[in-house]
Amino acid sequence: MTAPAKKPSAQEGLFWKTKTLEQMSGPEWESLCDGCARCxxxxxxxxxxxxxYFTHVSCRLLDAGLCGCKDYANRSDQVPDCVRLDPANVRTLNWLPPSCAYKLVAEGRDLYWWHPLISGDPNTVHEAGVSVRGRVQGTELDVNDEHLEQHIVQWPGLLPKRARLKKRPA
Known part of the structure; x- marks a missing residue:
């Protein structure tokens, strides 16, 4: 007995389905970031x-309200251990959240309904409860490394129920 045929993706033909990560232009690559800031x-x-183990402590450059880097262009100069994602490392990094579009695309999976490339709205990542907005409890400047264990949380490694829905809730 053979397995039933896989249903075609509604995302077929879109750039993340027709190109490899290596073939994407700079703007295409950057647009894959959903803006959750979990990384x-x-x-x-x-x-x-x-x-x-994730914590609810962020990098000092994260604007936790906007879920964006305060100095994206110079982040590696200011934070030497900032990891710049690239096609090679997104396939091997074990700390990317399960919702990470780079990881999903590398695995040949579809993007979720709340991803801005699907919804057309950069706020759906917040609406779906995927972003760090409202959850960060300080930055690395506020919490000493020896106290980070006290700030371990589970949610960054999980996908909220409403984010797992097939489409945007009405």
Whole structure:
């Protein structure tokens, strides 16, 4: 018995379905970012297991209300350990959130309804509860590294129920 044929994606023909990550132009690549800012949260890694723990503490350059970097062009100069995503590392980084469009596209999956490229609205990432807006409890300047364990949270590694819906709720 063979598996039923996979239903064609409504996103077929769109640039993230027709190009590899490596083939995308700079603006196409940048537009894949949904603006959730989960990647801008401080993370801890268990040295024994490799497990990643998110915190609700952000990078000092994150504008937590806008969910954007205050100095995107110079972020690597100001924050030397800032990881610039590229086609190679999005396939291997184990701390990207499950909703990350770079990760989804690398895996050949569709973008969620709330992604601005699908909804046409940059606010749907907030509406769906995916962004860090209203959840950041300080920056790396406010919380010493030795206290980060006290700020571990689960939500950045999870996808909210309304974000998993097939389409925007009415």
């Amino acid at each position: 801008c949260l401080e993370k801890l890694e268990d040295e024994d297991s490799g497990k990643i």
